[in-house]
Amino acid sequence: MAIERLDREGIxxxxxxxxxxxxxxxxxxxxxxxxxxxxxxxxxxFFLRGHFxxxxxxxxxxxCEIIAQAxxxxxxxxxxxxxxxxxxINGVRFRHPVRPGDTITVRSELVRSKGALYVVKGEATxxxxxxxxGEFMFMIAK
Numbered sequence: 001m002a003i004e005r006l007d008r009e010g011i012x013x014x015x016x017x018x019x020x021x022x023x024x025x026x027x028x029x030x031x032x033x034x035x036x037x038x039x040x041x042x043x044x045x046f047f048l049r050g051h052f053x054x055x056x057x058x059x060x061x062x063x064c065e066i067i068a069q070a071x072x073x074x075x076x077x078x079x080x081x082x083x084x085x086x087x088x089i090n091g092v093r094f095r096h097p098v099r100p101g102d103t104i105t106v107r108s109e110l111v112r113s114k115g116a117l118y119v120v121k122g123e124a125t126x127x128x129x130x131x132x133x134g135e136f137m138f139m140i141a142k
Contacts (some may be wrong), residue, residue: 002028002036006073014076015069020046023066029073034109037070043100058098061133064089067122070106071136075118078140085139087117092134102126108136116140117140 005028008117012022027037041048041058048056073083098104108122116139123133 001030001031003028003031007112008064010047014079017069021065023062027070027073029076034107035070035073037066037073037106038103039066040095040103041098041100048100057068057098060094063094063098063104064092064136065108068136071108071120071122072088074110074120075138078116082140082142085141086137087139088137090135092132094132096126096129096131098126098131104131107113111115111135118142119131
């Protein structure tokens with residue numbers, strides 16, 4: 001069960017990302033301390049235009065960004081007035097393509113944090129099939 005749920009407007013108050021890089025429709029901080037996020041691929045996104053003509057597939061780097069944005073719910077209290085930057089990505093695997101019309105569901109959990117450094121384990125799925133997973137590190141910079 002969610003203890004806090006944000007729509008696109010609420011997410012914009014937490015994250016500095018704006019169109020075209022605001023890649024969450026909703027995000028939530030869960031009672032168990034994990035974060036969840038969702039994004040439905042419309043089909044008109046800039047990253048689909050050339051990836052690939054006649055066979056649009058969401059690039060892996062964009063899937064990682066969706067996981068990252070959802071994971072920011074885990075550190076949302078540290079973000080106001082700051083910018084969350086990637087500090088590293090480990091063990092990322094892509095298992096299933098994501099296409100227009102798919103809704104990506106992200107679940108992430110905090111592995112550890114020290115000061116402004118956060119390490120998160122995240123997974124993106126579509127209809128229960130794992131699309132992308134890995135460990136993501138973030139630095140929150142003023």
